[in-house]
Structure formats: structure tokens, C-alpha cells
Amino acid sequence: MGGRVVGVDEAGRGPLAGPVVAAAVWIDRARCPEGLDDSKALCAARREVLHDKLHGVAVIGVGMASVEEIDRLNILWATMLAMERAVAALACGFDHVLVDGNRLPRWHHPATAVVGGDALCVSIAAASIIAKVTRDRLMEALDAEHPGYGWARNKGYGTADHARGLAEHGPTIHHRRSFAPVRAMLPGL
Template structure:
């Protein structure tokens, strides 16, 4: 059985990333939890442990696909790609959320699944750490947006970067704050990406 979760539905920039994880019931790391409940250091440590003892598939949908399909269907596409990237087929898929991709796999959607299923929690950790690493790699190429700290989410620093520089090719043009960057007014934004 594979658990599937995504990271990056809400940011203004970067891809949406999904992961599929099949845990070995005889060998999985302790402390698996919803990635949002873990520190960055703990997520990184668990990712390394998972890479040694679980089957992992990662799928992404690009900014172009997000803008063309919308974030919901781009997320579904990333999930499909993650399951397809598993080393071998799985019997059943548990998906965090209330919607399933249009696929042939037998699957169950579980609202709050990253807190209820260890395999979904593992997938949330993989998806989050992969996406965070992408945004950290992009940060030096696009200074002024604070992607190392905000991971592309709509923070005051990110908004200031948009107002000062305009969007990059990594920004989601279909998202209202990016579309309206010239009139983006300072207001309450997220303080961090978690």
C-alpha cells in the first residue's frame, strides 16, 4: 500500500511536488508525522532514513502546468507521476485529501491523512523536503524573493520582491498576487513556509 501527499499547492512560485511511499512494516523510522508538525531538521533526518528503508516515487507538475491546468489538476498530475515513479506497482493507494486523481489504481482519499496514516505522513515528508530543496536551489538565482526562507509562499519579503522586480519564470502567473504584482499592496501574508 502506498501513501501519497503533496507539497506546494499554495506558494506563488515553484512546482507542486507529490510523493508516494510504500513502507516496509518491519523497517520504518520512528517519529513519522505530518511534515508540518516537524522541524526542518527532523524532516531532513527522516527523509534520509526513509530513503534507506522505503519505496519512494516523486512526481512534479511545473509552473507551466499549474498555470495551464490550475493548481488542483496540476496536483493530481503530480500525484499520478509519483505513483508511476514507484519502483514497483502497489496494490492500493491512500491519498491525503478528499479528491483522487483520475487513475486506474484502487485508492482511498483520507482527509487529514498525513496525521492518520504513516505512509501518507512519510509521503508528506518526502514531498516537502524535495520541494523545499528546489526553492532553496532557486534562491541564489533570484535574490530578493527570500525563497530560502519562505519557499515561494506569499510572505511580506516575497511580496516586496514582486513589487520591486516583477515575476520570474518560476512564478505562477495564474495566481492573483503574481498577476497583480504591480498593484500588490502590503498586507498580512504568511510569516514562513513551516
Template sequence: MSNGPNFDLELAHPGPVAGVDEAGRGPLAGPVVAAAVILDRARIPAGIDDSKKLGEKARTRLCAEIREVALVGVGIATVEEIDTINILWASMLAMERAVAALGQAPGMILVDGNRCPRWAHPSQAIVGGDARSLSIAAASIIAKQTRDAMMLDYDRDHPGYGWASNKGYGSRQHLDALGRLGPTPLHRRSFAPVAQYFLPL
């Protein structure tokens, strides 16, 4: 028996079920990105798994396949929003935007984590949901691929921080560059390693 995600949680609900996950809560720079995915029960791409367990080649392939056969919405919360309302609520905001971008109200939303946004949708928070639900795992792939692509673009605009490889996380290269070059407008000034370079908000 496979230990990967399955469709059992989705099949417990009638009508369209969306899986929601986010990427980018921990980095020092860049937005937080959420995705919502409603899979077609008759056309689920093979190999969907928690994005953290997949290599880049597999994620790229699956991202394209999911977008081809599923209903996908993406939501973004900016660095300014992260610094204003904190990363938790910015993540919730990105999730709300991802569901709104679906263009269809799901009958149920399965959210990775231990809480759901403050919305009117029927929803269930599932800890470790990206390892249990195929819809959440699909959303984790879309969210990560979308954010990674954004960080590649930002790396070209702000060279030296290593964002093409570290995606904004606090790697040694990133921290060294932060001390040498200073912060960019894409750095989260509310995050401790960055905050020292700014006057208090």
C-alpha cells in the same frame, strides 16, 4: 496512546500500500511536488509524523531514513502546468507521476485530501491523512523536503525574494520583492498576487 499517525489504514489492505501527499499548493512561485511511499512494514522509521508538525532537523533525518528503507516515488508539476490546468489538477498530475515513479503498482493508494487523481489504481482519499496514516505522513515528509531543496536552489538563481526562508509562499518579503523586482519565470501567473504583473492569458 499516541495521537500521531499509525499503520491501521495500511493493515486493512493486503499487499503493498502507498501513501501519497503533495507539497506546494499554496505558494506564489515554484512547482508543486508529490511523493508516494510504500513503507516496509518491518522497518518503519521511528518518529514519522505530518511534515507540518516536524522541525527541519527531524524532517531531514526522517527523509533520509525513509528513502533508505522504503520504496519512494516523486512527481513534479511545473509552474507552466499549474498555470495551464490550475493548481488542483497540477497537484493530481504530480501525484500520478509520483506513483508511476515507484516502479511498482501498489495494491492500494491512500491519498491525503478529499479526492484522488483520475487513475485506475484502487485508492482512498483521506482528509487529514498525514495525521492518520504513516505512509501518507512519510510521503508528506519526502514531498516537503524535495520541494524545499528545490526552492533553495531557485533562491540562488533568483535572489531577493526570500525563497530560502518563505519557500515561495506570499510572505511580506516576497510580496515586497515582487513589487520591486517583478515576477520571475518561476512565478505562477495564474495566482492573484502575481497575475497583476502580466497581461491576461
């Protein structure tokens, strides 16, 4: 595969709250920071360092799909929408897109789905870091606005402290109403 290849990955498909975030990254392999890996294989501090380094050496596009879009489209198609937005946000041309996973968005770009791509491809690993850190920072900010759910710690995933927060305070506007644990908390259902 020749030319300029962009990697795409997402963060936040499984949480009960917050948007799904995707990143598209093109990086010159000669300027690639050491230690790039699947974001899940890195500690939070290392992800933060690499995130900041990538912003100095890579071309990055970030896209999100809102909670409303997740509830309307479902999480799969909202993820695809976030990926489309991330690629559209790139400030460079490209020849091919590598997407982590086994599905591709419905777009016109030459693309390949790569299962486990965040551990196999530098540009997808970079995208996984950008998407994860971007979403984590967003959930930490939302935690300050909506204390009681533990989002700074759990990033919106369905942990015990998040479940306690839902039971005590009910869903916020940032909760995904189409997800069963949240839907069960809604009156009239």
C-alpha cells in the same frame, strides 16, 4: 486493506512560485523510522533526518507539475498530475493507494482519499515528508538563482518579503502567473 499499500501526499499547493511536488511511498512497517508524522508537525531539521532515513528503507516515487502546468490546468489538477507522476515513478507493484485529502486523481489504481491522512497513516506521513523536503530543497536552489524573493526562507509562499521581492523585481519564470498576487504584477493586466 491487504497487500502493499502506498501513501501519497503533496507539497506546494499554496505558494506563488515553484512547482507542486508529490511523493508516493511504500514502506515496510518493520523498517519504519521512528517519529514519522505529518510534515507540518515536524521542524525542518527533523524532516531532513527522516527524509534521508526514508530513502534508505522505503520505495519512493516523486512527481512534479511545473509552473506552466499549474497555470494551464489550475492548481488542483496540476496537483493530481504530480500525484499521478509520483505513483508512476514507483519501482514496485502495489495493491492500493491512500491519498491525503478529499480528492483522487483520475487513475485506474484502487485508491482511497483520506482527509488528514498525513497525521493518520504512516505511508502518507512519509510521503508528506518526502514531498516537503524535496520541494524545500528545490526552492532553496532557486533562491540562489533568483535572490530577492526570500525563497530559502519562505519557500515561495506569499510572505511580506516575497511580496517586496515581487514589487522590486517583478515575477520570474518560476512564478505562478495564474495566482492573483503574481498576475497583478504583470504588465497589461
